[in-house]
Amino acid sequence: MYTTELKSGSDGGKKRSKVEIVEDPAKLAAFEARVAADEFIEAKDWMPEAYRKTLVRQISQHAHSEIVGMLPEGNWLRRAPSLKRKAILLAKIQDEAGHGLYLYSAAETLGTPRDEMIEALHSGKAKYSTIFNYPTLTWADIGAIGWLVDGAAIMNQVPLQRTSYGPYARAMVRVCKEESFHQRQGYEIMTVMANGTDAQKRMAQDALNRWWWPSLMMFGPPDDSSPNTERSMRWRIKRDTNDELRQLFVDVTVPQAEYLNLSIPDADLKFNKEKDGYDFGEIDWDEFYAVVRGEGPVAKERIKARTDAWEEGAWVREAAMVHAQKQSKKDAA
Amino acid sequence: MSPQLKNQLYELSVRLGDDALILGQRLCEWCGHAPSTEIDLTLSNLGLDLIGQARHFLTYAGELEGKGRDEDGLAFERDALDFKNCLLVEQPNGDFAQTIARHFLFSTWQLLFLEQLAQTNDETLRAIARKSIKEISYHASISAQWVIRLGDGTPESHDRMMNGLDWMWRFVDELFLVQEGIEDVCENIGLDLSSIENEWRNKVAATLKEATLDLPADRKGIFGGRVGHHSEHLGPLLSEMQSLPRTYNDANW
Ligand SMILES: [Fe+2]
Ligand SMILES: [Fe+2]
Ligand SMILES: [Fe+2]
Ligand SMILES: [Fe+2]
Ligand SMILES: [Fe+2]
Numbered sequence: 001m002y003t004t005e006l007k008s009g010s011d012g013g014k015k016r017s018k019v020e021i022v023e024d025p026a027k028l029a030a031f032e033a034r035v036a037a038d039e040f041i042e043a044k045d046w047m048p049e050a051y052r053k054t055l056v057r058q059i060s061q062h063a064h065s066e067i068v069g070m071l072p073e074g075n076w077l078r079r080a081p082s083l084k085r086k087a088i089l090l091a092k093i094q095d096e097a098g099h100g101l102y103l104y105s106a107a108e109t110l111g112t113p114r115d116e117m118i119e120a121l122h123s124g125k126a127k128y129s130t131i132f133n134y135p136t137l138t139w140a141d142i143g144a145i146g147w148l149v150d151g152a153a154i155m156n157q158v159p160l161q162r163t164s165y166g167p168y169a170r171a172m173v174r175v176c177k178e179e180s181f182h183q184r185q186g187y188e189i190m191t192v193m194a195n196g197t198d199a200q201k202r203m204a205q206d207a208l209n210r211w212w213w214p215s216l217m218m219f220g221p222p223d224d225s226s227p228n229t230e231r232s233m234r235w236r237i238k239r240d241t242n243d244e245l246r247q248l249f250v251d252v253t254v255p256q257a258e259y260l261n262l263s264i265p266d267a268d269l270k271f272n273k274e275k276d277g278y279d280f281g282e283i284d285w286d287e288f289y290a291v292v293r294g295e296g297p298v299a300k301e302r303i304k305a306r307t308d309a310w311e312e313g314a315w316v317r318e319a320a321m322v323h324a325q326k327q328s329k330k331d332a333a
Numbered sequence: 334m335s336p337q338l339k340n341q342l343y344e345l346s347v348r349l350g351d352d353a354l355i356l357g358q359r360l361c362e363w364c365g366h367a368p369s370t371e372i373d374l375t376l377s378n379l380g381l382d383l384i385g386q387a388r389h390f391l392t393y394a395g396e397l398e399g400k401g402r403d404e405d406g407l408a409f410e411r412d413a414l415d416f417k418n419c420l421l422v423e424q425p426n427g428d429f430a431q432t433i434a435r436h437f438l439f440s441t442w443q444l445l446f447l448e449q450l451a452q453t454n455d456e457t458l459r460a461i462a463r464k465s466i467k468e469i470s471y472h473a474s475i476s477a478q479w480v481i482r483l484g485d486g487t488p489e490s491h492d493r494m495m496n497g498l499d500w501m502w503r504f505v506d507e508l509f510l511v512q513e514g515i516e517d518v519c520e521n522i523g524l525d526l527s528s529i530e531n532e533w534r535n536k537v538a539a540t541l542k543e544a545t546l547d548l549p550a551d552r553k554g555i556f557g558g559r560v561g562h563h564s565e566h567l568g569p570l571l572s573e574m575q576s577l578p579r580t581y582n583d584a585n586w
């Protein structure tokens with residue numbers, strides 16, 4: 001998921017607990033009580049350092065995902081097969097850019113400047129959703145991304161509208177409205193293709209084959225390998241576990257695929273009456289951790305595209321700053 | 334309306350539709366790669382407006398043509414020889430300054446043109462023009478602001494802005510010949526373009542002055558877009574843009 005903790009190494013619970021020990025116990029208790037009562041924490045409020053750090057990491061990772069996520073879809077913008085599809089896709093990618101901006105602003109309220117977060121993305125220190133390290137090979141991938149990737153994003157983000165940090169929760173309210181729109185548009189592309197010519201049907205099935213497992217990986221590692229889940233849930237930074245959300249996604253998405261006459265690439269997928277949900281096959285966690293480490297199929301392309309844009313645009317940002325300074329001097333004179 | 338006039342009206346609509354489509358397609362190339370996310374958003378806004386305008390003009394052109402082609406039929410099934418956009422809009426993005434130079438020169442003209450088109454007696458063109466004027470006023474003003482910012486920014490941005498204008502300047506004269514070969518229909522619908530060139534030159538000169546940029550020197554104009562004789566840059570743009578509908582010509586999307 002855009003917001004699941006993605007860290008390749010273990011920075012050790014030790015380091016963090018050291019920080020927590022330093023916190024004033026009375027303040028900490030008051031903070032915990034406010035969060036437990038579902039109050040919103042605002043930028044100016046006292047908060048434990050570990051809460052601040054976790055949030056900056058989570059929100060900036062989410063922001064980076066929105067921005068990097070523009071690239072796989074941008075790959076098909078110039079080749080969109082109709083003018084209407086081109087306009088819809090451009091507007092969609094533009095929404096993602098907007099999400100990136102709200103989220104960077106929300107993260108900045110916690111005291112980390114945006115340039116520092118961007119620097120961390122480019123250096124590989126900060127992570128972004130693993131899903132955007134997969135290539136878009138046909139137009140059906142644009143449908144699959146809207147349907148599955150935006151669909152998975154919604155599952156994770158709807159609960160975050162009630163996350164404990166006010167600026168993040170409010171950003172999520174705006175973001176969620178647009179994501180569900182994207183999901184419907186993506187499914188609509190898939191519907192047309194799944195009911196289209198043989199070539200289109202083939203592309204639609206192939207896209208589902210390639211995007212299905214990476215979509216399930218978006219929800220992050222299984223609960224028994226997510227050491228911080230318990231604390232993040234207590235702090236209302238997370239409201240459901242990775243596995244709960246993944247199950248929900250599978251249960252909602254399988255019937256949608258059936259409706260399109262597309263088959264989910266999982267031989268073990270089976271409806272389980274007892275749990276009133278689907279059992280599904282084992283996720284390839286080695287692949288997941290490799291992608292988290294930056295070894296995804298197009299990870300290098302994605303980061304290169306972002307750093308090139310940033311470096312090649314440096315003179316523009318500098319010129320805008322210098323010009324603004326000249327103007328304010330003129331206004332002052 | 335006589336078939337000859339109708340044909341000219343088709344031609345006019347296609348010229349305008351192609352201008353918007355090709356420039357919109359060029360702007361799509363920036364998506365995800367702009368100097369900042371804010372600029373990315375701005376360029377997408379401009380692109381969206383233009384693609385929207387292209388759809389209106391080309392839909393109308395398709396109706397006038399009467400061969401059952403809709404906006405997509407015209408956008409995806411014509412060859413370069415049948416595209417009638419001006420050479421300016423198909424020029425490569427280059428760096429951000431070159432993109433801004435192109436957008437500034439074009440949208441300053443487009444705004445003046447649309448203001449005239451909005452007063453003609455062709456109901457459809459008038460309606461498209463009125464709707465587009467609001468959008469293009471923004472294009473003209475945001476691109477002028479960037480010309481000023483870059484011209485009067487750092488020495489590097491000043492030079493880049495000058496180079497961008499220098500690249501585009503040979504295509505400016507063609508803008509003022511949009512009515513060439515279709516004068517009858519322009520007269521028939523009451524399109525008066527007599528004052529546009531002067532106004533355009535005044536506006537451009539004023540912005541460049543504020544940007545501390547010299548007006549590019551006069552030079553031999555390059556023409557051909559309105560009769561389908563394009564630069565080498567259009568072909569690759571069309572191959573990419575048209576690839577899906579042309580490869581799968583029996584498919585709907
Ligand atoms: Fe939008
Ligand atoms: Fe988004
Ligand atoms: Fe989205
Ligand atoms: Fe607009
Ligand atoms: Fe100069």
